[in-house]
Amino acid sequence: MTAIKETSVIQENKQYALETCPVTYVMEKIGNYWKPIIIYHLSQGPKRYSELRKAIPAITEKVLIQHLKQLEGDGLVIRKAKPVVPPYVTYSLSKTGKGLMPVIDAMALWAQKERSNGF
Amino acid sequence: MTAIKETSVIQENKQYALETCPVTYVMEKIGNYWKPIIIYHLSQGPKRYSELRKAIPAITEKVLIQHLKQLEGDGLVIRKAKPVVPPYVTYSLSKTGKGLMPVIDAMALWAQKERSNGF
DNA sequence: TATCATACATACTTTAGGGTAAGTACTTGT
DNA sequence: ACAAGTACTTACCCTAAAGTATGTATGATA
Numbered sequence: 001m002t003a004i005k006e007t008s009v010i011q012e013n014k015q016y017a018l019e020t021c022p023v024t025y026v027m028e029k030i031g032n033y034w035k036p037i038i039i040y041h042l043s044q045g046p047k048r049y050s051e052l053r054k055a056i057p058a059i060t061e062k063v064l065i066q067h068l069k070q071l072e073g074d075g076l077v078i079r080k081a082k083p084v085v086p087p088y089v090t091y092s093l094s095k096t097g098k099g100l101m102p103v104i105d106a107m108a109l110w111a112q113k114e115r116s117n118g119f
Numbered sequence: 120m121t122a123i124k125e126t127s128v129i130q131e132n133k134q135y136a137l138e139t140c141p142v143t144y145v146m147e148k149i150g151n152y153w154k155p156i157i158i159y160h161l162s163q164g165p166k167r168y169s170e171l172r173k174a175i176p177a178i179t180e181k182v183l184i185q186h187l188k189q190l191e192g193d194g195l196v197i198r199k200a201k202p203v204v205p206p207y208v209t210y211s212l213s214k215t216g217k218g219l220m221p222v223i224d225a226m227a228l229w230a231q232k233e234r235s236n237g238f
Numbered sequence: 239t240a241t242c243a244t245a246c247a248t249a250c251t252t253t254a255g256g257g258t259a260a261g262t263a264c265t266t267g268t
Numbered sequence: 269a270c271a272a273g274t275a276c277t278t279a280c281c282c283t284a285a286a287g288t289a290t291g292t293a294t295g296a297t298a
Contacts, residue, residue, distance in 0.1 A: 013177035021175075022230035023159040023223060031152040032285090040142040049245055056140075058132035060287060065246065085294045086244035099229050104142060106221040111141035113218060151255090168275055182256060184276065204264045205274040 029074055030100065034059055034067050039097065040104050042077065046092035076100070148193050149219065153178055153186050158216065159223050161196065165211035195219070 017024040030036055034056075041047060041055045052064060068091060071077035076097035082088040093101075136143040149155055153175075160166060160174045171183060187210060190196035195216035201207040212220075 017156075017175070017177045021156065021159070022227040023156050024177075025230040025234065026226040027152050027155060031155070033146050033150040036150070037136075037140065037142050037146060040140065050243090056136070058136050058143075061246080062248090062288090063286060066285090081245090085296080086242090087246080087294085089245060096233065099232060102225040103222060103229060106225050107145040108141040110218050110222060111144040114215065115144065153256095169273090179257060180276075181258090181278090185256090200275090204266085205272090206264090206276080208275060 026103075029076065032067070034063060035071065036104060036107065038064075038067055038071065039076070039093065039100055040108070042091060042093050042097070043101050043104055046080075046090045049089050049091065052091065071097070145222075148195065151186070153182060154190065155223060155226065157183070157186055157190065158195070158212065158219055159227070161210060161212050161216070162220050162223055165199075165209045168208050168210065171210065190216070 014024075018028065030039065037056060037059075038052065041052060047055065049065075049068075052068075053059070053061065056064065068077060068079070072079050075094055078092050078094050078097075080090050080092070133143075137147065149158065156175060156178075157171065160171060166174065168184075168187075171187075172178070172180065175183065187196060187198070191198050194213055197211050197213050197216075199209050199211070
């Protein structure tokens with residue numbers, strides 16, 4: 001029989017970090033390459049699924065929808081589907097999601113500064 | 120012989136995104152679970168390697184130093200080593216790194232708001 | 239009858255990131 | 269002589285995330 005897998009110390013520490021470090025809390029929600037990018041594009045207003053795809057051509061469909069579901073599950077994004085055919089689905093930021101806009105804005109600002117310094 | 124691996128469309132698109140989407144630019148630098156957390160801890164002032172370890176108990180040594188090197192390579196973090204034994208090494212944010220503090224602050228703010236709503 | 243468009247779903251493979259564990263160098267303290 | 273402390277390094281493994289490719293429902297249009 002297999003040894004009982006003892007609860008990892010790392011996991012305990014992660015739990016602890018979640019409760020004490022605010023940035024860790026944020027990372028658990030949007031600590032991923034694509035999520036802030038998706039949020040950025042939604043910060044400019046609701047978008048259809050296909051519009052998001054065009055706006056973020058480097059993401060694959062699988063990954064895009066995966067993250068959209070997770071963001072919806074975490075209450076950051078709202079999905080609205082019109083029962084028509086072909087489907088018409090829009091995604092937008094929830095109130096909580098909009099609360100992240102200062103974060104995204106600060107990112108955009110930094111990027112612009114860095115790039116203007118860059119040459 | 121193996122087929123020549125044609126340059127991935129995804130990679131081309133990533134290049135394009137890098138040039139047009141500011142958030143993508145940021146993600147290339149700190150788009151990782153740990154990096155914002157490390158920067159957060161450094162935003163409170165320079166820290167020794169061992170202090171960072173204690174401050175972020177959920178990270179392993181390997182990963183910590185890996186990211187510190189990358190952050191240093193990207194010019195966000197400065198490493199200073201006193202030539203003593205046992206070693207005395209401190210890490211701090213560079214000017215560019217400090218430029219990210221509004222991002223980190225906005226994250227911390229959001230986390231606090233969310234948590235106070237949470238119960 | 240066939241095709242197109244949209245918003246997905248699903249199976250399979252590959253890769254990159256992270257985890258574990260052990261080792262290294264150098265000096266001070268016991 | 270040996271352990272302890274610091275800041276790493278290295279080798280190996282494992283898993284979660286991402287990539288690839290193909291399939292599905294529905295009705296409108298040609």
